[in-house]
Amino acid sequence: MELDEFRTSLDAWLDQHAAVLTPDPLATETLDGQMAHLSVVKRHTYEAGWMRWGWPQRVGGLGGSTLLRAYLGEALTSRGLVEPGIYSMTEVLAPTMIDYAQPQLAAAMVPRLLRGDETWCQGFSEPGTGSNLAALSCRATRSGDVWRVTGQKVWTSLAQYADRCVLLTRTGTPESAHRGITALFVDMDSPGIDVRPIETMHGAPEFSEVFFDDVAVPVDRTLGQEGQGWSVAMDLLPFERSTALWHRAAYLHRRLQGLLDTVRPDMLDPAAVGEVTQLLAALRARSRATQHRLAAGEHLGPETSIDKVLVATAEQAVFDLVADGLGPEVTIGDEADSDRWRRAYLYSRAATIYGGTAEIQRNIIARRLLDLGSGH
């Protein structure tokens, strides 16, 4: 299906099915409620075919351009039908499964994620090993047909809901750095896994500590080859910084429009509104180019760090404007709306951390794109 036809038909379908797809504001105040509603939206959009477009047929998709996926997420987030962060985990994890899992495993698992039957998580960061990912120490030791995994992850988004985890483990010596890492696809109900949710400052248990105590993972759950985990990670991270960010840009537009609809115009500095609008336009232009490169089959790499810097800057600018425009309502207001704005404001502070910090993105841009700091 072509993008124009997809867009028109999807918009009409979303209008027709608004009653079932629109979240109940009270029920979706909590992360539990948002996750439950996400499953409903995914199931309906999958069964109607929309969620399957843009994914390969070998994993239950209907084929077509990846732009179709970008538009579906844009339509759902800009209408407020899903929360972009939890919706877009599919964009982060499914492409990696498709590229690195054994074909029959990908074919069995990806449809469950697309249909909303399952949630997956990304087990990369460890205490003391976030930016310096190559130093990770969660160990996997081969024993016949299984890996035995022992160690700890932290900040694992949605781990308490997750059925599976894309997990980075140390299989080489501690000194092997990026060469000794292996990626595994782990069932989260395996004996020996203990998930302990952590509450963020915006008041939701969005991520968790995850402990692994001699957890058995079949060797056929290895993503790629033993020792290839760094490539898996380097291919996954650009996905975290591409279509997922297109969806987030749509969400930010919606929140800015919501602010403009809520506050009296004289409460906002026109120059600040102009600045935020310009940041969002730059983000959208950049992300649009990334979507087209992905659709053309190009391999995404370090250049997606620019998209990440732009989204983090834009997100914080949008919510700085919210804080300026709504003032005390955001900081101390008791109303449900104030609380919603406050939580979104607080969450925006995480934008320069998740998916790689702003400093690390700038290091990547300097070293890998501009060839700076290489000692000349």
Ligand SMILES: Cc1cc2nc3c(=O)[nH]c(=O)nc-3n(C[C@H](O)[C@H](O)[C@H](O)COP(=O)(O)OP(=O)(O)OC[C@H]3O[C@@H](n4cnc5c(N)ncnc54)[C@H](O)[C@@H]3O)c2cc1C
């Ligand atoms: C909302 C949220 C969701 C997340 N979800 C997940 C998830 O699902 N899975 C997962 O694996 N992780 C997740 N993370 C973790 C995230 O990837 C890490 O927090 C991030 O990579 C930073 O690592 P760190 O927390 O260990 O900080 P550190 O790496 O310790 O960094 C601390 C500070 O030092 C700076 N710094 C570090 N090294 C350098 C350097 N070389 N040059 C300049 N500055 C440097 C950083 O920029 C930062 O300001 C999530 C984080 C957040 C906030």
